[in-house]
Amino acid sequence: MTLKPLSDRVVIKMLEAEETTASGIILAGSAKEKPQVAEVVAVGPGGVVDGKEVVMQVKAGDKVITSKYSGTEVKVDGEEFIVVKQGDILAIVE
DSSP: OOOOOOTTEEEEEEOOOOSBOTTOOBOOGGGSOOOOEEEEEEEOOOEEETTEEEOOOOOTTOEEEEOTTOSEEEEETTEEEEEEEGGGEEEEEO
């Protein structure tokens, strides 16, 4: 099964959070922050949303930073994805 987002929606897959700090301390599961860096899996076509023209600025394969706790989590074929609006994406990581 594949996900094809509609309108200004973007399907992302969160990247794993660092498990060790810069000084080499291994973090327990509860001490880790929720990751904010994700990889774009699929992008909707854009178009007119709420009366405004939306041009999609991200593409599949981009690494992006999202707002914390944004989007809707979905599980497809055992993999977890998040569907967010393009406006919930804060930056593209280059």
